[in-house]
Amino acid sequence: MSERAPRPARIAPAMSEAVREPFADPAHQRDAVALGMWAFLGQEVLFFGVLFVFYTHLRVRHPELFAAFAPRLDWRLATAMTVALLLSSFTMALAVRFAFVRMRGKLLSSLLATTALGAAFLAMKGWEYAHHVARGESPIVDLADELGPGPGLSTFFGLYFVLTGFHALHVLGGLVALGWLVIVAWRTTAEDLRGSPVMAVGLYWHFVDIVWLFLFPALYLAGRPA
Amino acid sequence: MRSWLTTTDHKRIALLYLGTMTLFFTLGGLLATVIRVELATAASDLVTAETYNRLFTLHGVIMVFFFLIPSIPTFLGNYLLPLMLGAPDLAFPRLNLASWYVFVAGGLLTLTAMVAGGLDTGWTFYTPYSTTFSDSHVVLAVLGVFLAGLSSVFTGINFIVTIHRLRAPGLTWLRLPLFVWSHYATSLILVLATPVLAMTLLLVAIERGLSIGIFDPEAGGSPLLFQHFFWFYSHPAVYIMILPGMGVVSELIPCFSRNRPFGYEFVAASSLAIAVFGFLVWGHHMFVAGQSYFASVVFSFLSFSVAVPSGVKVFSWLGTMHRGSVWLTTPMIYALGFVALFTIGGGTGLALAMLAVDVHLHDTYFVVAHFHTIMVGGMLMAYLGGLHFWWPKISGRLYSERWGRIAAYTLFIGFLLTFLPQFVLGTQGLPRRTASYPPEYQFLQALSSAGATILAVGYVLPGIYLLASLVRGRPAGDNPWGATGLEWRTSSPPPPHNFNKAPVVTEDPYDYPRAPQPTFIGAGDV
Numbered sequence: 001m002s003e004r005a006p007r008p009a010r011i012a013p014a015m016s017e018a019v020r021e022p023f024a025d026p027a028h029q030r031d032a033v034a035l036g037m038w039a040f041l042g043q044e045v046l047f048f049g050v051l052f053v054f055y056t057h058l059r060v061r062h063p064e065l066f067a068a069f070a071p072r073l074d075w076r077l078a079t080a081m082t083v084a085l086l087l088s089s090f091t092m093a094l095a096v097r098f099a100f101v102r103m104r105g106k107l108l109s110s111l112l113a114t115t116a117l118g119a120a121f122l123a124m125k126g127w128e129y130a131h132h133v134a135r136g137e138s139p140i141v142d143l144a145d146e147l148g149p150g151p152g153l154s155t156f157f158g159l160y161f162v163l164t165g166f167h168a169l170h171v172l173g174g175l176v177a178l179g180w181l182v183i184v185a186w187r188t189t190a191e192d193l194r195g196s197p198v199m200a201v202g203l204y205w206h207f208v209d210i211v212w213l214f215l216f217p218a219l220y221l222a223g224r225p226a
Numbered sequence: 227m228r229s230w231l232t233t234t235d236h237k238r239i240a241l242l243y244l245g246t247m248t249l250f251f252t253l254g255g256l257l258a259t260v261i262r263v264e265l266a267t268a269a270s271d272l273v274t275a276e277t278y279n280r281l282f283t284l285h286g287v288i289m290v291f292f293f294l295i296p297s298i299p300t301f302l303g304n305y306l307l308p309l310m311l312g313a314p315d316l317a318f319p320r321l322n323l324a325s326w327y328v329f330v331a332g333g334l335l336t337l338t339a340m341v342a343g344g345l346d347t348g349w350t351f352y353t354p355y356s357t358t359f360s361d362s363h364v365v366l367a368v369l370g371v372f373l374a375g376l377s378s379v380f381t382g383i384n385f386i387v388t389i390h391r392l393r394a395p396g397l398t399w400l401r402l403p404l405f406v407w408s409h410y411a412t413s414l415i416l417v418l419a420t421p422v423l424a425m426t427l428l429l430v431a432i433e434r435g436l437s438i439g440i441f442d443p444e445a446g447g448s449p450l451l452f453q454h455f456f457w458f459y460s461h462p463a464v465y466i467m468i469l470p471g472m473g474v475v476s477e478l479i480p481c482f483s484r485n486r487p488f489g490y491e492f493v494a495a496s497s498l499a500i501a502v503f504g505f506l507v508w509g510h511h512m513f514v515a516g517q518s519y520f521a522s523v524v525f526s527f528l529s530f531s532v533a534v535p536s537g538v539k540v541f542s543w544l545g546t547m548h549r550g551s552v553w554l555t556t557p558m559i560y561a562l563g564f565v566a567l568f569t570i571g572g573g574t575g576l577a578l579a580m581l582a583v584d585v586h587l588h589d590t591y592f593v594v595a596h597f598h599t600i601m602v603g604g605m606l607m608a609y610l611g612g613l614h615f616w617w618p619k620i621s622g623r624l625y626s627e628r629w630g631r632i633a634a635y636t637l638f639i640g641f642l643l644t645f646l647p648q649f650v651l652g653t654q655g656l657p658r659r660t661a662s663y664p665p666e667y668q669f670l671q672a673l674s675s676a677g678a679t680i681l682a683v684g685y686v687l688p689g690i691y692l693l694a695s696l697v698r699g700r701p702a703g704d705n706p707w708g709a710t711g712l713e714w715r716t717s718s719p720p721p722p723h724n725f726n727k728a729p730v731v732t733e734d735p736y737d738y739p740r741a742p743q744p745t746f747i748g749a750g751d752v
């Protein structure tokens with residue numbers, strides 16, 4: 001670990017609007033916020049890690065479930081969702097840049113674009129959920145009885161709903177954070193814009209995209225002939 | 227009142243945590259009291275077997291998740307980290323307050339589960355019992371524990387960022403107090419292990435509602451998968467509980483030996499080593515659960531290797547006292563009690579890590595005695611030692627040293643009398659978690675219950691004289707023990723922003739030959 005000279009801690013109340021209580025200057029605060037978000041993402045990796053272990057366990061023990069039921073998932077729709085999320089990551093990266101150089105108008109439009117793309121993802125996801133539930137492909141409507149005891153359709157769709165459900169909740173959380181950033185940027189003048197919160201939400205948003213990039217092949221492309 | 231509930235001052239939040247956790251500890255203690263009264267006789271005559279299951283489950287859930295895990299980090303850590311680092315507060319003060327609210331919400335959910343009829347799965351929530359068969363309030367309880375875990379994650383992130391980014395000028399990594407090192411290692415575990423438990427408990431709740439085949443073998447799931455997930459968190463959680471205690475003891479022993487800690491760098495590194503090794507040993511909880519023999523051998527070996535960094539710490543404490551000038555005050559008695567009981571608890575842990583021995587001892591009173599020796603004997607001794615050491619700093623008052631010593635010795639004797647008989651009961655094969663037992667175990671069980679009575683007195687006493695000191699205690703002064711460390715350079719209690727003048731560190735830690743003289747003179751100084 002490279003040794004950095006610790007910065008002096010601030011004792012007097014903050015003089016500038018942009019810096020909060022325990023920090024000495026904006027760069028110091030930015031460092032701390034980035035480290036805090038990375039630590040949070042570290043715990044997110046472990047949080048989703050449980051789900052991927054669950055996936056691996058089922059895939060190894062019951063590959064026939066994936067061969068039988070994964071083709072029922074619509075990979076074309078999932079590709080459209082992937083494109084929406086990748087584009088949203090691009091606009092998010094722009095937003096972080098615009099926040100740090102204090103270009104308020106462009107910050108607002110890239111935040112709104114990110115929000116719209118994220119919402120589009122959730123809309124497609126919701127449509128897909130409704131479609132599967134209508135066809136009885138869900139853990140709520142248990143069809144295992146028809147197929148006899150043992151793992152079956154409801155097991156595979158249980159996995160599908162749990163994995164994509166926790167991901168969709170994270171997208172929803174990201175949208176809430178984005179909405180908050182839009183409101184803050186709307187109310188703030190260009191000189192008083194703070195880059196740190198946009199950067200933190202940006203890191204989180206990219207992480208949620210990356211989780212989807214693993215879910216997409218793991219669920220939609222599994223069990224298909226090469 | 228309102229200023230307390232909206233405060234972002236780390237010192238006030240620490241005291242909010244102290245109050246909340248004291249309530250949970252009292253509740254968990256009352257449950258333990260009923261358990262010990264029931265076990266005083268061989269028949270199940272005070273409560274039914276079903277009630278007994280609920281009693282030990284709630285005792286475990288409350289003590290583990292609402293007292294032991296948060297105890298030292300959220301109270302002493304919260305209070306002392308910024309002071310020791312020379313910072314005005316933690317890095318994210320509002321996140322700190324949020325963590326307390328989330329913790330209280332989790333506690334209320336768990337209490338709701340308790341009032342609504344309780345929980346009978348054991349604190350381990352083993353599947354498929356918890357997902358399929360138990361008709362108690364599993365969902366409420368696991369959501370409560372989930373929130374407590376979220377609060378832990380907030381605290382861990384806050385500590386990591388604070389230690390990295392808010393050190394005073396000149397306070398390099400190798401000048402950090404050992405308390406800070408142990409909290410750094412603890413925070414790594416809090417952040418990296420807790421999410422696994424969080425997701426696992428959510429999956430238990432989902433499985434109970436929907437039966438989606440995660441842990442249910444009927445639907446292609448595996449109950450063993452739950453045990454892997456659960457212990458992947460819950461073994462590191464043992465180090466979440468003990469590492470901060472080790473940090474406290476590493477502060478007390480140099481101060482009351484008036485000596486530098488022996489092998490400072492090794493003690494600091496051993497905290498990190500324990501955190502890392504702690505992630506690799508979870509399988510030793512599953513030796514008889516049907517995991518592969520090869521996996522068991524590897525987990526057994528790795529479990530033994532945790533003894534190395536733990537041993538480094540014990541030898542450092544002994545080496546610090548050797549050629550030191552030992553001063554037997556109340557905090558030091560607790561520290562010595564910790565060293566003795568931690569060594570007993572650790573050694574019996576090695577016995578359990580042996581594959582063949584574990585087959586005999588698994589799920590007996592030996593296991594109960596082992597982890598209570600680490601948790602109650604070790605961790606609680608350290609907690610109380612830390613509380614007595616920093617009480618003058620926190621309250622600005624001196625407590626009765628005479629009563630302090632009486633309570634410390636009472637606790638130590640009560641502890642040994644309660645739990646040493648349980649080691650014997652375990653080797654004789656008495657299974658844990660039963661309300662009734664064959665009459666030949668009656669004598670040792672009664673001895674254990676008698677010891678628990680003494681233990682209870684030892685817990686009530688500090689509550690009385692510490693509160694009395696707030697009214698009658700003499701002013702403590704800035705540094706009654708003549709200790710090193712930045713927290714002793716400010717007033718007692720410290721001002722809102724901790725230091726009136728930003729501290730600058732120019733010397734090595736624990737420079738006891740040149741430390742200020744203690745202003746506290748001993749038992750007569752009441």
